[in-house]
Amino acid sequence: SISQDIDHILETQSALSVDLGGTNLRVAIICMQGKIVKKYAQPNPRTFEARMHLLLKMCSDAMRDAVSLNCRILGVGVSTGGRVNPQEGVVLHSTKLVPEWSSVNLRTPISDALHLPVWVDNDGNCAALAERKFGHGKGVEDFVTIITGTGIGGGIIHNSELIHGSSFCAAELGHIMVSLEGPECSCGSRGCIEAYASGQALQREAKRLHDEDLLKVEGMDMKLSEPITAAHLISAAKLGNSKANAVLNRACTALGVGIVNILHVVNPSLVILSGVLASYYETPVQHIITERALISAQGIKVVTSDLEEPALLGAASMVLDYATRRTY
Amino acid sequence: SISQDIDHILETQSALSVDLGGTNLRVAIICMQGKIVKKYAQPNPRTFEARMHLLLKMCSDAMRDAVSLNCRILGVGVSTGGRVNPQEGVVLHSTKLVPEWSSVNLRTPISDALHLPVWVDNDGNCAALAERKFGHGKGVEDFVTIITGTGIGGGIIHNSELIHGSSFCAAELGHIMVSLEGPECSCGSRGCIEAYASGQALQREAKRLHDEDLLKVEGMDMKLSEPITAAHLISAAKLGNSKANAVLNRACTALGVGIVNILHVVNPSLVILSGVLASYYETPVQHIITERALISAQGIKVVTSDLEEPALLGAASMVLDYATRRTY
Numbered sequence: 001s002i003s004q005d006i007d008h009i010l011e012t013q014s015a016l017s018v019d020l021g022g023t024n025l026r027v028a029i030i031c032m033q034g035k036i037v038k039k040y041a042q043p044n045p046r047t048f049e050a051r052m053h054l055l056l057k058m059c060s061d062a063m064r065d066a067v068s069l070n071c072r073i074l075g076v077g078v079s080t081g082g083r084v085n086p087q088e089g090v091v092l093h094s095t096k097l098v099p100e101w102s103s104v105n106l107r108t109p110i111s112d113a114l115h116l117p118v119w120v121d122n123d124g125n126c127a128a129l130a131e132r133k134f135g136h137g138k139g140v141e142d143f144v145t146i147i148t149g150t151g152i153g154g155g156i157i158h159n160s161e162l163i164h165g166s167s168f169c170a171a172e173l174g175h176i177m178v179s180l181e182g183p184e185c186s187c188g189s190r191g192c193i194e195a196y197a198s199g200q201a202l203q204r205e206a207k208r209l210h211d212e213d214l215l216k217v218e219g220m221d222m223k224l225s226e227p228i229t230a231a232h233l234i235s236a237a238k239l240g241n242s243k244a245n246a247v248l249n250r251a252c253t254a255l256g257v258g259i260v261n262i263l264h265v266v267n268p269s270l271v272i273l274s275g276v277l278a279s280y281y282e283t284p285v286q287h288i289i290t291e292r293a294l295i296s297a298q299g300i301k302v303v304t305s306d307l308e309e310p311a312l313l314g315a316a317s318m319v320l321d322y323a324t325r326r327t328y
Numbered sequence: 329s330i331s332q333d334i335d336h337i338l339e340t341q342s343a344l345s346v347d348l349g350g351t352n353l354r355v356a357i358i359c360m361q362g363k364i365v366k367k368y369a370q371p372n373p374r375t376f377e378a379r380m381h382l383l384l385k386m387c388s389d390a391m392r393d394a395v396s397l398n399c400r401i402l403g404v405g406v407s408t409g410g411r412v413n414p415q416e417g418v419v420l421h422s423t424k425l426v427p428e429w430s431s432v433n434l435r436t437p438i439s440d441a442l443h444l445p446v447w448v449d450n451d452g453n454c455a456a457l458a459e460r461k462f463g464h465g466k467g468v469e470d471f472v473t474i475i476t477g478t479g480i481g482g483g484i485i486h487n488s489e490l491i492h493g494s495s496f497c498a499a500e501l502g503h504i505m506v507s508l509e510g511p512e513c514s515c516g517s518r519g520c521i522e523a524y525a526s527g528q529a530l531q532r533e534a535k536r537l538h539d540e541d542l543l544k545v546e547g548m549d550m551k552l553s554e555p556i557t558a559a560h561l562i563s564a565a566k567l568g569n570s571k572a573n574a575v576l577n578r579a580c581t582a583l584g585v586g587i588v589n590i591l592h593v594v595n596p597s598l599v600i601l602s603g604v605l606a607s608y609y610e611t612p613v614q615h616i617i618t619e620r621a622l623i624s625a626q627g628i629k630v631v632t633s634d635l636e637e638p639a640l641l642g643a644a645s646m647v648l649d650y651a652t653r654r655t656y
């Protein structure tokens with residue numbers, strides 16, 4: 001009927017977006033313009049069964065809400081930690097950060113449950129797609145994005161397209177090693193920038209200092225019951241704690257050297273930092289580039305993302321870009 | 329006349345190839361099939377004036393020989409250390425390995441002297457072009473080549489094309505850092521794989537051991553007048569010198585970790601090692617990949633180049649590929 005057609009036109013073309021991170025499992029309804037209409041978050045379960053169950057439950061709930069929000073869901077985009085074969089919609093392999101998450105076909109169960117097309121890619125790659133469509137990467141042919149969250153993820157755009165690599169292992173930027181020895185990493189190696197500069201690495205160092213009673217300094221606001229995080233390390237350093245400062249300096253140097261390595265491999269024109277620690281790292285990383293990059297690579301720009309949710313937005317962009325190409 | 333036309337047909341379409349390395353300046357006449365018809369080598373002068381003078385002299389001599397060898401030179405391909413803008417034929421910037429070699433236009437003087445088209449690219453990039461046309465890279469869409477010579481150079485082929493980068497600084501693989509501290513490098517930074525594993529780095533360590541009287545061991549053939557090189561280090565290690573062995577182990581680990589970093593950035597399907605030390609490094613590098621790469625990246629193949637002269641052949645390929653496209 002005519003009234004149904006009008007209803008249809010009035011609906012906003014949208015994507016259901018899923019982000020499976022080292023800490024949280026998030027779902028969002030995101031419309032064509034990149035607006036996050038509604039967002040859901042739960043701690044990411046540590047077992048495969050519980051995770052898949054929660055994921056499908058959160059998606060179904062969001063689908064129900066989408067109807068009442070007048071959002072027409074065109075498909076599901078999934079951002080996940082680990083190496084992903086995006087052609088098959090399969091997580092090939094993950095580190096300890098997301099346990100029980102190897103050889104997992106995500107496309108089939110989600111598509112079967114929701115009767116929608118499903119796209120899947122690595123979280124860092126999704127963040128790069130988000131920057132390309134909505135962020136600082138708009139119109140930039142060659143850029144790299146690095147997310148510092150629980151772990152460190154990355155994505156590389158070359159000639160306006162993602163580099164996935166021959167075994168979907170490109171842009172695993174968190175596992176660039178900047179030390180032959182160095183701290184152990186979730187991947188089984190050591191000296192990776194993730195093991196120096198991720199949220200988890202800083203939390204580990206903060207806890208270590210706290211256990212040795214070396215974290216808290218005069219003037220620092222810290223409740224007994226509070227879990228120790230990277231934020232405590234940063235505030236201790238600001239208040240003059242030299243041990244906290246040394247840990248953070250080492251993290252900045254490691255991340256900076258890792259980024260210089262990226263410059264000497266793919267030499268993008270822009271590096272976009274995202275994640276909670278991005279703005280903290282921006283200036284030190286620029287400093288390390290000046291100190292340690294080849295002269296020809298020093299013109300690179302380093303910026304902090306202004307996107308609220310790069311992984312979720314990038315996952316949505318896989319749906320929205322496809323729908324745009326198909327529809328228009 | 330008819331006889332002139334026949335002469336012309338009987339000539340072999342060839343390239344004049346130049347390689348400006350950290351040690352030698354070489355010129356070669358290379359024919360369409362990749363055969364090196366004639367080769368010339370001199371120590372690479374340490375000043376700009378002397379180097380340009382010798383380069384043009386060697387090219388003119390080779391042009392004269394080409395006539396008598398019945399080789400029709402279609403153009404000049406130049407392989408050089410340093411960052412190169414191949415569109416302009418200009419060396420942008422070099423490290424101390426090739427001194428007085430920044431902001432050097434090579435195309436204009438060579439083209440003016442020889443009245444031929446001139447192509448210029450970085451030595452590592454040329455090596456990659458050579459592997460693509462004549463070597464293990466034939467038909468491989470994504471591969472990386474690493475040359476260990478006086479320094480360490482590299483080239484990256486992605487989707488069958490070189491990655492040059494936004495400021496022609498991509499694939500500067502010798503300056504991937506694997507240590508926050510580490511030995512000083514010719515580029516001004518420290519901890520680069522070139523500073524651990526290049527011929528020059530091993531020579532430096534061999535000399536250091538020799539000066540401390542720790543190099544020569546029972547059964548080692550070494551004349552007093554002989555200059556100390558990496559080869560002495562390798563033969564000392566083979567004869568049980570544990571200090572020489574430790575230096576080489578560290579070099580292998582550094583190179584291996586640097587290559588794992590490349591795998592985690594662009595994830596090629598193949599790594600080709602070339603240069604004098606390539607076959608020495610092949611097995612240890614494979615071992616480090618097994619130890620330190622993400623599971624998804626471990627399927628990578630590592631091989632030693634079977635090309636006699638990758639840089640010269642790659643420089644020639646720029647001429648020959650262009651001529652092929654134009655002629656046929």
Ligand SMILES: [Ca+2]
Nearest residue numbers: 124125154171
């Ligand atoms: Ca990635």
Ligand SMILES: [Ca+2]
Nearest residue numbers: 452453482499
């Ligand atoms: Ca190169």
Ligand SMILES: [Zn+2]
Nearest residue numbers: 175185187192
């Ligand atoms: Zn790691």
Ligand SMILES: [Zn+2]
Nearest residue numbers: 503513515520
């Ligand atoms: Zn260096």
